[in-house]
Amino acid sequence: MKQFLPCLIFILVSTCSLAQSVNHEVYLPNIVYLEGEIYGLIVGQEGNTYYVMTADQSKPEELPNNLNTYFYKNNTTYLAMQVRTFNFKGSRLYLYAVKANIAVDWRKAYYQSYSKASAPFYSYIGDSKQKSTWYPNSREFTKNQLLSKAEIQLATVRGNVYAQGMPVIDNFNSIVGIISSSMAGEESTPLTTMIDIGQIADELISASDCKYFQLVEFGQPANRCDTERQLAQKDKQLKARIQRDNRMRAIAIAPVVSVGLSATYEDNAGNSTSGAKGYALGVNLITNPDAGRVRFAIKPRALFTEIKPGKNVTSSSPIGFQAKKFSWYNVDVPIFAEFVFSRKVHSTGYFGLGYTLGYQKDIDYEFSYSGYRGNLVNKASGTAGFVQKPTAEIGIEGGRLRLDLFFWYQLSDWNKSQMYRISKTDVNPFEGMQRHIWTIGLELSFRINGKWGMKSIPE
Known part of the structure; x- marks a missing residue:
């Protein structure tokens, strides 16, 4: 043991010296x-x-x-x-x-x-x-x-x-x-x-x-x-991006995604029916986005909506018809007048009033009836048509993002009281359902040309 310790120290010192030399x-x-x-x-x-x-x-x-x-x-x-x-x-x-x-x-x-x-x-x-x-x-x-x-x-x-x-x-x-x-x-x-x-x-x-x-x-x-050249290039790119983002734009372009929901209500059969759920994809086109207090926006989008009715909503059906779900697509074009009440360096606050014109495609309805196991899906032909919706919004913009809280009410009937032939029996799948829909929801968009907020460098 006495001989081992000096040897170990010698090996460690030699290894460290060698590592230093090689380094x-x-x-x-x-x-x-x-x-x-x-x-x-x-x-x-x-x-x-x-x-x-x-x-x-x-x-x-x-x-x-x-x-x-x-x-x-x-x-x-x-x-x-x-x-x-x-x-x-x-x-x-x-x-x-x-x-x-x-x-x-x-x-x-x-x-x-x-x-x-x-x-x-x-x-x-x-x-x-x-x-x-x-x-x-x-x-x-x-x-x-x-x-x-x-x-x-x-x-x-x-x-x-x-x-x-x-x-x-x-x-x-x-x-x-x-x-x-x-x-x-x-x-x-x-x-x-x-x-x-x-x-x-x-x-x-x-x-x-x-x-x-x-x-x-x-x-x-x-x-x-x-x-230094890399830093100078990055600084140049940063300044160019800031100047590009800080330019006054004639139109702001912002792809958008939104989700909307109606409250539950009591249908005509006395049952609680869940409200409509809507999901939309589209684009916001906003005029004069970087100056002034008044601007206009057009927001074309594709909207998917579905409603799940309560049980026995069609209790009068002789075949025990039960509607499970209604779903359909819209192509809507909301048009807004927006009023800016706050414009800061990095954000903007606004509210808007508008009107939506759109086209609703025929409704698909999922259902079941007595004597058949499982669900079927039919198309309610004749339910397609133009729709009108008064619309309001309030929101905030910052950086490249824009968040809206919106509300709209559909004046046009979303369904029609008409009969469809199912299992050799005439059935109204919309029996007990209300004709009009209102929706409140959130909309998030991403501006692709410039940023929101007060501008200091004119175009």
């Missing part, structure tokens, strides 16, 4: 070797041209305009040509362009500004024998002090090895900066300087609109320019 290896193809024992970091690409940045302190002479360059695990020499430099307080940043007819599998995600990064930090070390080989450095760096807005002095243990131009990675594997100071001679110093990648991103993006800098910020789906 940082994804950025190895981003690193390049530049002539003069310095390194650089690929941050952009345009065709077969790679944009590489490196850094040094501002006091020494500037780096040459042209430098020989090696990519990771590639022993071919390519020429890096200086594009421009950027000066910070104590450091200089260089941008080079390298044309290379090779495909470099460099990684764009992620970078994170030092102010948002998570310590400890890590970097990379080169192979003194192989110019195209480098490795993750498992030694930690921590913040020592802030030298300027863009420069951070990092501290590490004496004897640690680091290299000028190498990237610095945080604990979440995001690039947070680039080392701008070199080691003092052959002896290492525990202090080094890093330029914040967030400040670098600001400089390079403002200089080229992401041509030179294409790294993706941590937590973002794309690089800053693509994200």
